[in-house]
Structures are given as structure tokens and as C-alpha cells.
Amino acid sequence: MTSAIDVRATNTSIYPAPEHLALTANVTGADVARAEADPLAFWEQAARRLDWHTPWHTTHTWEPVRERRDGTLTVPKTEWFAGGTLNVAANCVDRHVDAGRGDTVAVHFEGELGDRRTLTYADLQREVSRAANALTELGIGKGDRVVIYLPVIPETLIATLAVARISAIHSLVFGGFSAEAVRFRIDDTQAKLLITSDGQFRRGAAVPVKAQADAAVAASPSIEHVLVVRRTGEQTPDVPWTAGRDVWWHDAVETASDTHVPEYFDAETPLFIMYTSGTTGTPKGLVHTSGGYLVQASYSHWAIFDVKPTDVYWCTADLAWVTAHTYSIYGPLSNGATQVMYEGTPDTPHPGRHFEIIERYGVTTYYTAPTLIRTLMGRFPDGPPAHHDLSSIRLLGTVGEGINPSAWRWFHEHVGRGECPIIDTWWQSETGAAVIAPLPGVSTLKPGSATRALPGLSTRVVDADGVGVAPGVGGALVVDRTGPALARTVWGNAERYRDSYWAAYWRQGWFASGDGAMVDADGDTWVLGRIDDVINVSGHRLSALEIESALVSHPAVVEAGIAGVDDAVTGSALAAFVVVGDAELVRVRSALVAALRAHVSAQIGPIAKPAHIYIVRELPKTRSGKILRRLLARVADGRPLGDTTSLHDATIPEEIANAVRRQIALASLE
Template sequence: MYKPVWFPRREMIEQTRLYRLMQKLGYEDYDAFYQASIKDIGWFWDEVAKDMSLAWTVPYTKAVDLERGIAWPRWFVGGRLNISANALDRFAEDPARRHQLALIWEGDDGSTEKLTYRELLREVNRCARGLRELGVRRGDRVALYLPMIVENVVAMLAIARLGAIFTPCFSGYGAEAVATRIQGCEAKWLITADGYKRRGKTVAMKEEADRAAQLSPSIEKVIVVRRLGRACPWHDSRDVSWDELMKKMEPLPPVDTDASEPLMIIFTSGTTGKPKGTVHTHSGFPLKAAFDAGYAFDVGPGDVLFWVTDMGWMMGPWMVFGSLLMGSTMLLYEGTPNYPQPNRLWQLVERHGVTHLGISPTLIRSLMKEGESWLKGNDLSSLRVFGSTGEPWNPEPWMWLFEQVGRKQIPIFNYSGGTEVSGGILGNHFFKPIAPCGFAGPLPGMDADVWDEQGKPVRGEVGELVLRQPWVGMTSGFWQDDDRYEEAYWRRWPQTWVHGDWVAIDEEGQWFITGRSDDTLNIAGKRMGPAEMESVLVDHPAVLEAATIGVPDSVKGECAVCFVVLKAEPDTGEEMERELIHFVGEKMGKALKPKRVLFVDELPKTRNGKILRRVIRSAYLGRETGDLSSLENHTAVEIIRKMGDNHID
């Protein structure tokens, strides 16, 4: 564990929104406030909702109802609101706020677009009108397969305005991965683009979207943003241009939704089965995102929030709602943060006055390799906070960011939770010292602890991260799969959410995440279940069986290594390996392709046929494999262990 290197100043603390909330509620000491926030979660989230000045069409009668148990809370009972109206209308109707920037966009080629709250509301109204004319109604599902462009945010908020449900998909996915998510929620509409620019090159999207639509019988219409104006396939009976959709100019009142109505289904992968559709409501995900952004990160009016992410990952929608509900400005960037030169990220900060910059350890590791010379000549004086999420740090890049980029003045707010959480469980903030790679502890309202195998709290050693009470933003189950939701989080210990992270708390109270306690892969901050990649591999005509593990990688933090049983001996192992790596990249997206595909005669399995991924990973990395009493074929483990002898990170 590591000692703190950043320490908050009193004047800095007193300027934060969280401090003002604490004072209003009668607290000066952060620890006392945190304890109060978990002692009475209904009181706490009620006060947060009031402090945000949300516009309720019908006030709620009770902050939380636990009649169905803590796995199924109802928040803001009886309350009605539309989150699109809260994100836009209340600011656009305020003469003092309507001309403030809501969104800045920069393309890969340096082109920019800026929208005020008033202008963004106008675009959202036009989109909502067009979608309604296409038949989108309350409760319908609309899939978004778009790059980081303005239309992505417009569509998201327009769908919410209609009381419909959006499902964001990673722009780098291949058709099969998109189709899995469309089919998972039976979306009738797919919004995509002809393509986008990345590293100066054209990336086609429409062709992948067409393949995804062909694989998804529920799709009725495909709406296409002409981002590049490139020639692409067109189906007159199915395809609709974005420009045609946006013709109507009349305002559209937001649909009055119940606080617990679904807003978004965002898919996340576990260790087995299909991706899980986490369900988030109008009063759930947006409020948790806004609380974490506004009160932990201290994002507010006049601030510019830029998270290097994609709308298909949780931090994309998090940035949208976190910035807009706090009355601040978001920055969307289409390209990669090191193109055309390694200082592109720092140029973005300077050009747009970014105050809160969200990055991943993988990104910083890649920039660190370019050296400090690329930091020179860039004015980073607007920065107040670095945010970091998606994967654990290692000390060297953390210290590089803190010392070389931030000059030991800008705090790094580690932030960890998940798609199912709507934000963070653990985080840093302005009230506590910050240690490299560590967390100050649980965020307010998050009743977290670390337990051993017997369900007892532990300190100074690694244990399971758990939560003892629900929170605003907790997923309202998995889409049409309540049993799987309860099995995933609530079955190990009674009345306890088991998150799946290994965590240790040191003697100074700093928290450190040491890895996942399940088999979920975490490739450059992108979580993915092994079963998803395995399903793609076995679709190849030469593959009989497959198992995927995550192994440490010096750049991405973790990469995928796949073990494959072929139907017949390959002519050349290296050729087949290259073919399968390319095959996965084509199906799932290049960012998720495996680093190695290794061929074995059989996979380690239990007697009932379950593949033992943890045993595979331990053997490949030369670690203790633990109890193998349930293993059917011990020879398979030894073969993989020998393969691992040649593993180089």
C-alpha cells in the first residue's frame, strides 16, 4: 500500500458543493456526515434530491420503500418527473442560464460544434418529434450505435423525453455484439451513422449496423446520421436519414414519467451467459451520476467535464447526465487522444478550458511512453481534477500523471463502481488525503465494507467488496431476468450486495482495489465476460471449444488470451492463430481482440463439464491453482502451465 501524497487545503474544501450541503445539514466533519448518510439512506437521498432542485411534476411521498427487500428498492415513491426536462428545460427557461454552453464537440479533424442549453433543447425537441412520428412511444426500446458526436446526446435525451428507453452500444463493436444488445431488449429502432473519423481514417458504421439489423428481427427502422456524407448501402423501406427525422421544429412537451420508469438499458457482461441488461430509471442513474459528478468531483456551473470514453460504456451517459443536471458543460471528442500527435489530449484541455478530465490508467501508460516533451507548451491551468476509472492503477503511471502533468497540484480522483451502480462505490474527493492508486473510501450514501470468506469485516488483508444497503442508481434488476440479477449480487450473503472486486483497507484507512474476484475481463477499462468472446470463437467453423481469460498487460492493464480446441489439426498454428484473432476483432471490434489464441487438445473441466477459467488463468500465469478436486482432466492444466512459461507481459 502507499502513503498519501496529495492533501486537501481548508479553503479548497469550503468552496465545494459537498461542503455546502454538509453545512446545510448541520455537519462540519466529513466522517460524521458519511456515517449519517448510511445510517438513514432515505433521509440522505431525500436531502440530495432537494439540494439538486429537481423539477417534479408530482412530488414524491417517500424517498425509499423497501417493502420488496433491499434488492428491490423503490425510490421517490409516487414522484413523477422527466429527466430530459431536468437536464435541459429548467436551464433553457432561465434567462441567466439559457445561453450557457451545454455541449462542446470536437472531431478527429479538429472541427468543432458548440450548443447552449437553449440550442440543445431545440435539437432534442426536433429529434423527439421525428421519433414520435416514426412510432416511438413510451416504454419502447431504441438502440444507439453512434460515435461520439452531438447526435448521440441529442438522441439519448429525445428518447428520454418520449418516455422511451435507450440502449447505448460501443461504437467499436462489430455487428454480432450490437445485435446481441438489440436482441437482448428487443429494440425496434436503431440509430447509427454512416461512419466517423479515427486517426485520420474513415471508420464505416452503416455496414455493421445493417448486419446487426439483419440479425435482429425486432428492428423496424434504421436512422442514419450522415456524419461523413459517404456513399453507403441504403434500404429505402427501412432506412431513415437523420436530416429527415429532424425536420419538425415545434416544441414537444416531455412525457410525464413515474420516478421508477426505465430510462436506459445498458448491457454489461459477467462471467457466463449473454450480456446482462442493467435497467436504470429516470430517478436512478441520472441522480447518482449527478451526485457523484457534482458533489464528489465538484462539477458545477462554469466547469467543463471531459471524460475520454464512449457512449456504449457507462461513463458516457454518466458524463451527459452528470454535467447537464449540474448545469455545467460536457466535451465530446470523436477521435483518439494521441492523434495526430501525443499532445492532442492536452491541446483539448487548453482549447476548451477543461476543468475535470477523466482518463484511464491505460491511456496514461500510453502517453507516458512518449515522454514529458509533449507536455511542454500546453496551458493546463484550467484543470482542477483528474478523474480515473475503469481499472486499477500501478504506481508509475499514477505518479507520472500526478507529478509531471499535474505538477503535484491537481488531485487524481480514483473512482470505482460499475454499470450496475450508475457511478461509484469508492472514490476520492476534496475532504481526504489521496494515496497513489488508492481511494479515500466509500462515497456518501454507499454503505460499503470489505469481508472475508466468512462474511466478517477485514482490515489489512484482501477481501470482497460488499454493500449492506441499497442506493439511488442501483440497477432495477436485469431486463426480463430477475433471477439472474439476484443470483449475481444477492445470493452469497443474506441482504448483502457482493460486487465482485477484491479490496484491501490499509492501516491509514486508504482503500485499494486489487482485482476482480470473478472471471470478468477488464480490457483497457472495458469490461467483458469471457463467454461473449468464447461464443464468437466457436462460431468459427474450425473451432470446437474455447475458453478466454484475462492476463496482465503493460499497456491495457489486461488483455484476453484464448484457449481453443479445434475440430481438426491446423495446417499452420501461427496462421490459424492470426485468423482467429482477426475473426474476433471483426466480430467484436478491434479494441477487444485477443492478444493470443493458443491451441489445446482439451480444456480443464469439472466432472459436470464446467470449464474452470480461474484454473486456466492461474496455470498460465504460473500461480497456485488451488483445490483441483473437482477437475476431470489434470493433464490439461499441466499443458497450459507449460504454455504459460513462454508468456511475456
């Protein structure tokens, strides 16, 4: 349970909604007021944006947690649009073709090596139909689980939609994960089919994948087939093969009929299972259902990104991450948007690759992670190279964790020309779609604040007893009015769902996000990071994210991670791990450390000065860009790391440990 969190930094910069956006925005202040007056009517209206085969008879039911006579707690249950039937894939593809928009580009794909492919909505309908027919031939039907272990390529999108089209359940796995991570998801879901590739491209190199996929299914009693996409071809020629089990994508899918008549399924039919990172325990398989999820995904994408027919939208997230499920797959496609899909890393073959892609396709909406923004800021402190034309951009967005105000300003001034709003979104795998985010034509922006809950939703910041904290004081961020995209349960473990998200505030019926936040005097929300990342130093509860923001505001620092480490005097002390923009600064380590401690003291206060500052090459992060601060603490204290399968680069913790040991040794000699 959470007591108050000390919040010391202030930010008074404000950026009102641009007048031209206020006049043309999809959502107005009047829309927000109507949603607040009648949230259920609002969600009904949002649902009518989709095509329903059978109308729903009950918009929403909610059974909160109750205490049984024996003192145990019941499991909560919610339903949205009960009785309604629809086909999720048909809403994302077929209805646009039926409306005469088949020639509209759905996806501009660019591979890491520069290969390109464009799919219209008519193309996508044919490809998804072929894949749906092929999956049916492989024995996949309603409710069967399919694990998809692919890079960011069109086949990943096609496979995902095909699984949804036949009402099987998909679980996407990041292509860089280990065989063990894939095996866990296969075993947990009892998947019948694994879809993978011969290999994938990583930083310009072809890397074999099929052997890892084989290792993942080697002991699986449930897997019947492995469907293999040829991606790297002759660059990874030795593809291990199990006859009778393994099937080439081009043999099964490309030869199938391109006509498929969709069936319609109940709104509460499971759509996908999204696994949490699992850094402190077994990953949780969050179950999202069809109707409610698609309603909120579609509406929120249209509202917060102010989607127009002329837009070219780009969400840079890997397709296996929940952000891409909602804001690369189901949100954009349900809205008939044109989007960009890029396979590779942002610095391959040069650090300006994203700027090059924005210019090539005329990207108007660029939605990315604070991690990438900070990296670009470090490499291009004066802005993107002048030879890249970024004038097409009209909206920017951030996702993954809170963005530091200094990075926000760099993004706004140098990528957004000082005129493009930044849609700073707060949400989680569990919520399924954005909960707190600006509305481009309504919201006044403040660097570092996600602003306010979106229409139909509500959040609050409370203490351990559920009492609202005063403005400017940090507490636990809870969702007291959830939306239809909320995960319904944890796959195979409803009690874990209850205990993880509802037990803390079961009497109030609130969803506990696990994040800390502060609401300022204007009513805007500032997310302070995970409550687990709040560090108690000499009786003061300090937000790691706030201290990191202070460090990143120093011109030498590109990125920073804060962790609480053991201390014999204070119990816990602050350790800062910083990435610097100029490698030469490492040579003057002691002077830089002193300057950074003084900078934090000036920005926040002496209590927030890190006791230890370590200069590192990179921080341990998930593929979605979240810094794993708990890993930093374990590295610094020499404790076992636990599950690291969610790491983007599993070698980083050991590299950091070596850097810490070297710097401790150097400090002892100074």
C-alpha cells in the same frame, strides 16, 4: 465465495486536501457526517436538487432476498422516490433554459478530423425537441426500446436525451462493436428503432458503418426503422438503403418542430439498458430507472468533481460506456455544466491530442482511464510537451479500474502540476454511479486508493462467510448500503440479477460487486481487481492488479497484465504480459525479463515473481480501458477465447498468441 487475498505491497504517501479546495468545496466534512447520521434524509435532500413535477410519497423501500419453503431464493426489489414524477431530459436541458442559462455552453464538440461545433443549452433544447418529435413520428413511445449505434458526436447525445424525453428506453452500443454485438442487443431488447450512421472516423480514416447496421437488423422481427446520421458523407458514398425502413436523420429530425412539451413519468420508469461486457457469458442487460438514477448521477457528479459555474469538464469515455452515461450525459447536463466531447482516439493525429484539446477549451476537470494515463506516461515520461498550456486544470479523475501508484504520481505531478487532486473513482455498470471516491475538499489521497464510500453509501470487505477481514487483508468488496442509481434488474432475467449480485450474501442483504479489496489501518479502501483475477499460487491468493502495479513501477514498463496459467507443479502460475516504452528493449528480452522478475520480488516478495514474462505490443482491453485478464490466460493456455465483442481491438489476442509462441521458441534457443 472468497477467502482472504494476500496483500503485500504498501504505500505510505499521502496528499491532504488542498486548503483552497477545503474552503470552497461543494461538500464538507460536516455534510459527510450528516449523511452518515441519516442516509435517507441525505438522499431526500439530494433529490430536491432536481425538478419534480409530482413529489414522491415514499423515499425508499427494499425487499431483500428471502428463502422460500422449497429452499429457493426470492428476487430482491427496491424502489426510490415512489410516487414522484419527473422528466429526465427536461432536468438536463429545459430547466437550465427556464432559469435564464440558455446561452451557457453545454457542449464543445471536436471531431477527430478537427471539425468543431458548440451547443448552448438553448441549442440543445431545440435539437432534443426536434429529435423527440421525429421519434414520435416514427412510432416510438413510452417503454419502446431504441438501440443507438453511433460514434461520439452531438447527434448521439441528442438522440439519447430525446429517447429519455419521451420515456422510451435507450441502449447505446460502442460504434466499434461488431454487427453480432449490435444484433444481440436488438434481439434481447426487441428494439423498434436502430439509430446509426453512414460511417465514422477511426484514426483519421472514414469507415463505412451502415452495412454492419443492416447485418445487425437483417433477421430482426422487431425493428421498424433505421434512422441514419450522415457523418462521413461523400467519404463513404455507397450507403446501402432499404426503402420504407431506412430514414435519414436530416430528413426526419432537422425538419421537425423545435418545440416539444415534456411529459412526466414515474421515478421507477426504466431509462436505459446497459450491457455488461460478456467476456465469460451472455452479456447482462442492466436496467436503470429514471428518478433514482438521476438523483445519484447528478449529486455524485456535483460532489466528487466539485462542479463550479466556471468549470469546463471533460470525461473522455465513449458515450456507450456507463461512465459516459453518468458523467458525460446525465450528471454534467443535470448540473448545467459546460463540457468537452471529443470523437476520436487520443493519439490521432499525434500522441498529444488530448493535451491540445485541454489547452484549446480551457478544460478544468479531466476524467480519464488509467490505461490512457499509462500510455501517456510511456510516451511522455517527463511530462506533456512544454508548448501545451495545461494550467487551466484544477481537478483530475480516473475511472475503469484501479490506477497503479506510479501512474497516479505521474498524472499528479506532470498533468496536475503536483497540486491538483485526483478523483480515483470505484463503481460499476451495476451501481450506476460512483460508490467509492475522494471528495476534493475533504479527502486525504493515497496513490492507488479510491479512499472511502461516498455520502449515503457504505461498503465493506469481507470473507466468504461475510465476516469482516482485518485491516491490510484482502477480501470481497460488498456494498452494504446501496444508492438509488443501482440497477433494478437484468432485462428479461430477474433470477440472473439475483444470482449474479445478491445470492452470495443474501442473508446479510449485501450487493456482491465481484471485486476484491483491502481496507488499510486508516479505513481507506484499495481495490484489488476482479475476484476472478485473484490467482492462487502455491496456496497464496495474489491480486493481479497489485503485481501489475509493481511491474508498471519499473521504468521500462508502460503497461502490464497478469494472468494465472496452468502449471504442472503449482497448479497455477503467474504469467505477465508487458508493454515496454522502448522498442529497443525487445532486443535484450532475456535481460529485461530477469530484471522485471527481480523488481517484482523486491516490490512485493518472491512468491509474486511471474513464472513467465511476455513482451507484447498491446494488451486486450475493453473500450472502457479494462484489461481482459481472462483472455490473457486463455491465450497463454491455448484455450478458446469465448465472446470477444467487447474488445477495443479484436485482433490483439491473436497477436499476443503469436508473440507468446515466438518468445517461447527464442527462450528454447537461449
